[in-house]
Amino acid sequence: MGEAYVRVDNPDTCRELLEQLCEHGGARLIGLSPDNPSLPVVLMEVSPGRGLTLDVTAVSGVASYLEAGQECRLAGRVAGTLLRSAPLSGWRRLAAPGRVQLSCAWPDCLEVIYRRSAFRAELNARMPVEAEVRMTEEGLPILGRLLDLSLGGCRIELPANAAAELQVGERLERVCLRFPNGQQLDLRAQIRHRQLNDDWKAARFGCAFVELAARDERRLAFYVREIEHESARNAVDGDPSRTPSQLFVPRATEPAASAARPQGYATPMARRLARLALYLNGLLVQLQQGSEIDSVQLSWHGDFLLGLLDEDREAVLFAVHCLVDEPPLIQHCIAVAVRLADLARSRGLPSDLVKSICACALVHDLGKGLLPPSLVRSDAFDDEKREAFVRHVALLRERLAKCKWLATAVIRSVVEEINERLDGTGYPRGLQAGQLGELARIAAVVDVIDAMGRSRPDRSEQAISSVYRQLIGRENQLDRRWCQEYIQHFGLIPIGSLLRFAEGDLGWVERLDRKGVIVQVRLTDQPSLRGATLSAPLSGSELAALGPIEGIVLPEASD
Template identity: 45%
Template sequence: MAEDGYTRIDNPMEIETLLETLSEPGGASLQFGEQGEPMPVLLAGLEAGEALELDISAVSEIAGELRGGKAFRLLGQAHGKLVRTPEMTMEHCRQDDGRLLCRCAYPHRLEVLQRRDTFRARLRLGMEVSAVLRDAEGNRAQGDLKDLSLEGCRLELPLSATNLLAEAPLPLDIALCFPDGTHFQARGRARHRRADTERQTLTAGFQFEGHGPEQERRLWYFVREIEQEAARHIEGGEATRPPSPLFQGPAGAEPKVGRRGAQGYATPMTRRLAHVAGYLDTQLLELREGGEIDGVQLSRHADRLLRLHEEDREGLLFACDALYGESWLVGHGLGVAVRLLDLVGRDSVPQELRKALVASAMVHDLGKALLPDDVWRSAMPDDGGSPELHEHVALLEARMGGCQWLSTAVFTSVVRRISERLDGSGYPAGVTGEVLGELERAAAVVDAVDTLRRPLGERPAWRVGAIYRYLLGREQAFDSRWVKRYIRRFGLYPIGTLVRFDGGQLAWVQGLDDDGRPSRVQLAGGVESSGEGLHTVLGDKALEGEVLKGEVTRRLGEPREEVRVAKVATEAADIPN
């Protein structure tokens, strides 16, 4: 048996029977190399034991490569099996009555693989394929491909796609776009769907309709490439296995479509941060399905976050608050990572330790995804939580086997001890201040502030001033030196907050002066009052007002109060075709 699961066939009669099946219209494809996409050809002539004649008129542009001796295989399906020849070369090509015919030697063996119609190739962490769903009236939704088979696919869509699936005449048009630019279109009927209100997603399974030989050939190619690319990630064999060309997009390119690519974001930096959020969201789902933290992907996205901070720290701090539509654990992981880096990860800290700090903070709470929601959604930062809550630290650590590059000291401070308290009331070990170093003391403050700034369960988000008073009043648990350092660093009105000034104007804080006072703000647009002190922010419409620099108090007066907000996602206006 070959390495990729094919079985060798040497029997001459069986070979001839299989080749005759491939000679039917639409039965054969030609492929260059292991990674090439199959191209339609016609097996026009068969001389048993002597030669094959191929009609390549449909792909005449490859004649030059064939004449030059480039090796190829023939592929096809016969009797429920996938069939391929060994690599061959053309002997000569000729024109005949408008057709381009090429002759090659007869294969004296074939390789077959039992076709698995129902096998679903699942995309793994780091593999992104965008999907666009359209109905007959032009309504559409953009999402991400999660798995693919010869019979159908599973897509993850924004929750707003519920209306499209409920109201559109079925079947729907499905377009898949791979990172290298390859497109595939089919029609499919939704068979099942499941909503996740926390993540604001809808997962839907589709069954393809209108199968033809060409569609099946392309689908099998995609299924095989997804499966092989996934094997690289599962086995950690990225350095040894050749990558699939389907997943080789432009270096450093951000996704243009997909669930996040279709959303409108307040700033370009927020859109870039959403790509890191997408990684964390997928990693969270991998954990729930029994997987581990992917050390390679964690490393890549920690580097990405460091670069964003180096490019524009204020823009990144604002993006942490402007990001919406993500689950609580994803937003919290990013918020802690960025602010802890900004608080303690200064230029004097070596790059490898800054990277370990960011990586550890990004994933520090993902173990909670393995617990029942009611266990962790009601916990306050200083109540110690239940014994069941404490388990999330060990649950995460057991899934970190592929992250040996992480500094053990940093991981201990940011993951194992971020919930420890000076008086021993924290968890999981209940250690006291004599044991806790500076990094874990700082991390505990950053974690507590970010936790309280985000609504969780039935608890609404707290205003920053109330959080500061809360922590300063609990110096037995939180190091007051680090609480005060946090306040000095991020101010009473941190970057990203919505503030009402003396003149009554609402504005977003985008920059602070050396005294922690707003020095750059943008007048608020896309904000609606609920009449109960809570304002709704409409996604990318939030930043439509004038930007004021250095003249904030002269124009607007002194800042009066922070305004509580709820964020609502909007769809981008420039959804690509």
């Protein structure tokens, strides 16, 4: 079976293809007669919406046939795409001494065969198509929108928090396109290019489809054609009276697809703290593209976080737990920065020093984003993998060269030595207790406690009560005094813990008094902060009415 032509109605696309044919040559007339199936001509001028001008001097005998109304089409090849026009009409001879030149009316449409998948049908704002991406079948879905589609690939826009994790060359196990009428197309793809939007709030990914079956190719050709049809209908200079493509007629029972989160993060402070996540996601993409860390940007975001802590530290401590849609690496960097800065401030350290500590903590683990994704996701390390993994420290340190305002001692403690252990089992240098200062010791405690509360490829996350118990068995690795200081400062049941009360209610700890006693909670409808509905704050008699605490609950990951 031969390849099928796809109709292209979009005026801009038709103009672009014909102008390329005019510029590069190779035009011909087809369909004149069985004896002359293809005759070479020169496409001289393209006047969008008005007509075409052709030089037929080399085959001057066809001029009289064309003026008499003989049907034919213009054909050619541009950018790997075969094209042919709708039947041309309105031929008239032009005055051109020594030449035979004709003009004709603008063709109603073009028909193309995308031999090299070069042409992409673009979607405008009135054509919402949801794109769902999964790196693995079991992985969490990332929702975005389709920007364009071709027979060989597509461009999709996803939230910026996906940009650092989805790197060029990554295989996508599932790209699901959902059209407003309910039709759905599931394909596998590979990321070919990635670009952050100017505002860093989203990123655009170019994907090439892989392992396409014949049925997938037929459906893609249909969707490309329908997108072109709908784009031509609702373009600024389009014809809205044309019959709409059924792909873009929403089902009566469902609204049009939307990738937007129905509500923001759970609290106002969490929505403000998300600005840091936006910055770190964008920064990580820039680092992956070879950039260094911008000194001014890092300084501004350090001040921003410290300003939030000044305003309401407990709200910030709770907000750390609310950023559930961010990549784990970004969540971890923000959590360590918040808690380490909070501890530093409680010790009365100078403001410039606290700012350096906060800024270094914000970026301390971003070097992991510069490693091969397969290495970071590995659940077992041999000597070779471990040697490759520890390079993330040096990779990040190199990118801090322009941040001259950061104290060298702070960079050393928070970036270079945060993974060292008192017994010499840490990395990258295997330093021991006598070689580690106080800041490196407390940074290691904050880092480990947060990391143990998050899942990794080799283990599941743990409740804070379990984390605290295990600190007792790690006194040879972590400074005992700073473990005790951490627990005393943040509490045995710290802000952000999920509790089950005697009456069966689930509630998030939102505020503690100076002795670490719970004074405010928010009830929740589910054991996860992703998409959860929280009650108004409960304190005093309302809190007492919930009954005794039955235990700390490990929050669930949502699909």
